[in-house]
Amino acid sequence: MEQTLFDKYGGFATVSRIVSAFYDEVLDSPRLSPFFDGLDMRRLVDHQTKFIASLMGGPASFSNEALVRAHSGLGIDSESFDEAVKILKFTLEDFDLEEGDISRVIGEVLSRRHCIVTQA
Numbered sequence: 764m765e766q767t768l769f770d771k772y773g774g775f776a777t778v779s780r781i782v783s784a785f786y787d788e789v790l791d792s793p794r795l796s797p798f799f800d801g802l803d804m805r806r807l808v809d810h811q812t813k814f815i816a817s818l819m820g821g822p823a824s825f826s827n828e829a830l831v832r833a834h835s836g837l838g839i840d841s842e843s844f845d846e847a848v849k850i851l852k853f854t855l856e857d858f859d860l861e862e863g864d865i866s867r868v869i870g871e872v873l874s875r876r877h878c879i880v881t882q883a
């Protein structure tokens with residue numbers, strides 16, 4: 764059986780480090796950080812870790828419905844989404860994922876744009 768990206772890059776230990784680094788950058792972004800004011804970031808990192816792990820073929824599941832539920836009412840526009848995706852891509856590069864593997868993960872995220880963006 765083909766090895767999943769999740770196993771290839773070290774499982775939850777790596778994914779949770781990736782997600783922490785991702786949020787550090789998100790909170791440094793003037794465009795994105797206001798959305799996260801007053802949120803319990805530990806819970807968010809936990810959920811986001813499950814989400815990224817599931818995209819990488821790991822033993823976690825995260826439905827599109829849950830993504831829609833989390834983002835509905837936030838009024839996220841395309842620029843904010845694109846900025847978050849860019850930050851995620853840089854973060855994956857920092858963690859030395861191979862280029863083809865980064866493209867796969869980013870492709871999975873891009874295919875869920877409609878779950879997250881609710882404003883033109």
Ligand code: HEM
Pocket residue numbers: 794795798799802807810811814829830833834837839843844845847848851872879
């Ligand atoms: C790269 C695209 C994105 C992905 C993959 C993503 C993924 C997620 C996930 C998995 C959660 C946790 C859901 C849950 O708690 O059940 C979440 C929550 C959240 N996301 Fe995103 N997100 C993205 C883009 C954005 C953007 C662009 C913003 C704002 C500018 C944003 C704002 C939030 C907020 C505020 C929450 C917390 C909602 C709450 O707990 O009330 N997300 N996101």
